Amino acid sequence: MRYICIPGKRKCFQNYYRAAVRCGGTVVSDPAEAELLILPGGGDIEPWRYGAENTASRGFEPRRDEEELKLTEQFLQAGKPVIGICRGMQLLNVFFGGTLVQDIPGHSQMAGEDRFHATAIAASCLRELYGKALVVNSAHHQAVQRLGKGLREIQWAEDGVVEAIQHERFPVLGLQWHPERLGKQGLRLFYRIMEDCKNF
Numbered sequence: 001m002r003y004i005c006i007p008g009k010r011k012c013f014q015n016y017y018r019a020a021v022r023c024g025g026t027v028v029s030d031p032a033e034a035e036l037l038i039l040p041g042g043g044d045i046e047p048w049r050y051g052a053e054n055t056a057s058r059g060f061e062p063r064r065d066e067e068e069l070k071l072t073e074q075f076l077q078a079g080k081p082v083i084g085i086c087r088g089m090q091l092l093n094v095f096f097g098g099t100l101v102q103d104i105p106g107h108s109q110m111a112g113e114d115r116f117h118a119t120a121i122a123a124s125c126l127r128e129l130y131g132k133a134l135v136v137n138s139a140h141h142q143a144v145q146r147l148g149k150g151l152r153e154i155q156w157a158e159d160g161v162v163e164a165i166q167h168e169r170f171p172v173l174g175l176q177w178h179p180e181r182l183g184k185q186g187l188r189l190f191y192r193i194m195e196d197c198k199n200f
Contacts, residue, residue: 002026002194005034005075007068013040016085019180023190036197037075039068039088041178044142047102050094056103057142069095081171081197086140089165089174096148096167104161108141114178115139119163124154125173125200126164129188136163136177143176166200173200 002025006016010027016038017027028034043059049069068088072095075082084092090100107115114137121127121134134155144162147153151172155164165174179186 002036002197003028003034004036004038005031005071006038006040007031007071008040008042008064015178015180016040019187019190020194023187024194025190031071031074034075035080036193037071037080037082039072039082039084039091041086041088041139043087044102045087045091045094045100047100050099052099052102054102065091076170076172079171081173081200083193083197084172084174085180086176086178089176090142090144092172092174093144093148093151093165096151098148098151099145101143101145103141104143106159107138107143107157107161109139114181117157119155119157119177121164122154124164124166125192126155126189129192130185134185137182138177140176171197171200 004020004025004027006013006027020027043061044057045065046060046062047054047057068091072082116135116137119134119136121130121132150168151165153162154166157163163176179189
């Protein structure tokens with residue numbers, strides 16, 4: 001069993017809670033008790049945090065940015081793993097000094113529904129689970145631009161947008177897609193995380 005921290009109000013992130021619990025995790029309110037941090041999706045990160053002016057960013061949550069960056073530092077200093085999903089992956093990239101593209105076509109939801117597209121996967125825990133290719137869901141309008149220090153790309157969409165990142169030294173995994181709402185395919189990853197969340 002993994003004790004998991006998912007920052008924010010529970011009612012806003014029910015899909016994450018359900019997926020984690022279904023796969024053997026227990027979500028705890030005190031980050032100090034957690035073995036794993038999951039950074040969920042949401043609005044855009046303030047561009048000044050990665051040295052840019054605002055050209056197309058929206059839905060800012062400054063207090064959330066601050067809290068999640070601090071939690072990421074605390075977990076990594078303690079040797080605990082961090083998973084970032086959608087906005088969470090973008091925040092991890094910013095945490096390690098990377099930058100973001102503030103608006104990209106073809107990846108946001110359409111009429112409130114996720115898009116789906118094919119991806120290629122490099123050698124990684126994702127390839128162990130899914131092989132060299134995977135169709136994923138997409139609901140974002142920003143993406144990784146310059147990678148943060150120590151991060152490497154491990155999954156790409158057909159247009160070259162980075163779909164997953166992994167740190168070379170820390171137990172850090174970022175996913176631009178949403179495994180918590182990808183059905184059985186997504187739950188396979190959550191099961192993997194609950195079983196062995198330190199070895200990505």
